[in-house]
Amino acid sequence: MFDFLSQKFSSIFSRLKTQTRLTDDGIKEVLEKVHDALLEADVPYGIVQDFIEEVKKEVVGKKLTHSLNASEMLLKIVHGKLLSFMTGSTSDGAFSFHMPSVVMVEGLQGSGKTTTIAKLASTLKVQAEARGKTRRILLASVDFYRPAAIDQLEVLAKKAGVLFYRSPLTNPVEAAQDIVKKFHAEQCDILFLDTAGRLHVDETMLEELKKIDARIKPKYKILVIDAMTGQESLKVAQVFDEKVGFMGAILTKMDSDTRGGAAFAFRYALKKPILYVATGEKLDDIEAFKPDRMVSRIMGMGDLQTLLEKADEKIKKSEQEALTSSFARGRISLEDFAKQIDMVGKLGSLSNLMQYLPGMGSLKMTPEMLEKGEKEMKRFRAIIRSMTPKERVQTKLLDASRKGRIARGAGVSVADVNTLLARFEESQKFVKLFKSMGK
Structure with a gap:
């Protein structure tokens, strides 16, 4: 949903974030790219023209070229005009049917x-x-x-x-x-x-x-x-x-x-x-x-708010709290890692999840890349299921012999087992950082 526009706008505005001052030519170039992106998205020409004119009016009124935070202000103006065009003169509240x-x-x-x-x-x-x-x-x-x-x-x-x-x-x-x-x-x-x-x-x-x-x-x-x-x-x-x-x-x-x-x-x-x-x-x-x-x-x-709402709908509170507790302790086990993977699976496909994550719009993830990610998650689930409860908690026990047994049980290679362990170690580092920041 809105993947095309998100990729286009993310690409346009990600460059702006590194700039403080903007010239008239710089603003003109940005608006031309926004104009072209909307046309490519099959927005009617007249509506695109109206949108750009509305943005231009506000840009002139704010005197962006004389501002130290011009890029941030331009982002806010475009964001505000997008919202205005998609909601009308007043913001549409959440719709609900009156009964009967x-x-x-x-x-x-x-x-x-x-x-x-x-x-x-x-x-x-x-x-x-x-x-x-x-x-x-x-x-x-x-x-x-x-x-x-x-x-x-x-x-x-x-x-x-x-x-x-x-x-x-x-x-x-x-x-x-x-x-x-x-x-x-x-x-x-x-x-x-x-x-x-x-x-x-x-x-x-x-x-x-x-x-x-x-x-x-x-x-x-x-x-x-x-x-x-x-x-x-x-x-x-x-x-x-x-x-x-x-x-x-x-x-x-x-x-x-x-x-x-x-x-x-x-x-x-x-x-x-x-x-x-x-x-x-x-x-x-x-x-x-x-x-x-x-x-x-x-x-x-x-859109993290919608993602969190979906999580509340599809993942039990007890499961969320157990994982949060592990994060708070600053360490997770492979059992926790498996639960993370299962939670992601409950929320939908990777392509569906990507739209909710900040900064993902600028990433050009091909269907092949997403399919590869989905397959990797399935392999990881199978590998963890092939481990004993003790192995899931104490990964240091996983020597060459145990890895071979686990790989055969999951129908994968030892290299796949090592890939899982490498991903798990990366997650461990993140969890420790998470705790050290006092989150």
Whole structure:
């Protein structure tokens, strides 16, 4: 997500950090690079021009060329303008559905609309359970044009552990009304209604959506758009807004090779918020869109807050506390090292984790490099599992004979065992430094 922009911006601004004073030519060169990066990210030309002009106005007002910390001030100006463009005139607060609610979900065929509905349902269910509550969530569909759509939603509802209803009616408008009656009869908290899409925007689809909207009067209308379609997604959103209306959008396929232009430009172009972004096929591959954190990623500053929240969701507190205790003592064992690797695995792939870490945006990590890292972590897990509990605690016991036995048990070479031990020693040094700094 935003990998392309993050790499570009990190490269541009990492050079600035070593400079204190900036000349007019230096500022002009930076802004030209920002301009080109946004165009390459498929941000519409007019929006790029508006953004650069806004930055220029503030640069002139601040008189950067006469300032001793000009580079830092320019960074702050660009950061502020990015945030302004992605949030609008006022900062978008964290979005939450009010209960009870009927949510009508719109979008073109292929945008990932049906899967996204299941992700939303799963997210709300998990969030409620974390607070010790339960939510009665109902999923239903009036997409009678794609025969497998309703079956797909039924399967996903079961997987998410939420309710599903199939209306016996075949007219989309009548079926929608029947579904809402079921929602009230079952005393559900929220209904996500999947509507029919098309490969392209057409009047028949839009008229149907307008009729459904008029009949059931949903509290929320949400548009699902495919981020991979770039500027075209903005045009699609504008048509939906004019003909049917919606209060916010969900961008899908943000884990793909999309360059992030649609996400950057959406709020500015549509004057409506992005509510969530979907980043994969799994039910938990969705997250609330928080512009301040996204801007931080784009600027190469990472997003540690989101990473910590994910850790709290997926890693038990007792496991986190045990590892923290080891760090506090200034020493870790291979058992602790294995737990570190397992924790990283629970948080997702290396490519997914990279986006949250400060300074990683400027690193051009190829898919091959990331795949190599993933394989190395799997080897390390297998090697540690092949050790006895005593060997994991006392690595000095690992002589040539023991290393050979461990390598055979893990199906690796002795060289791989030595690589693990070298990595472990590096971690030990870091832990000792961590303690000496009084962290």
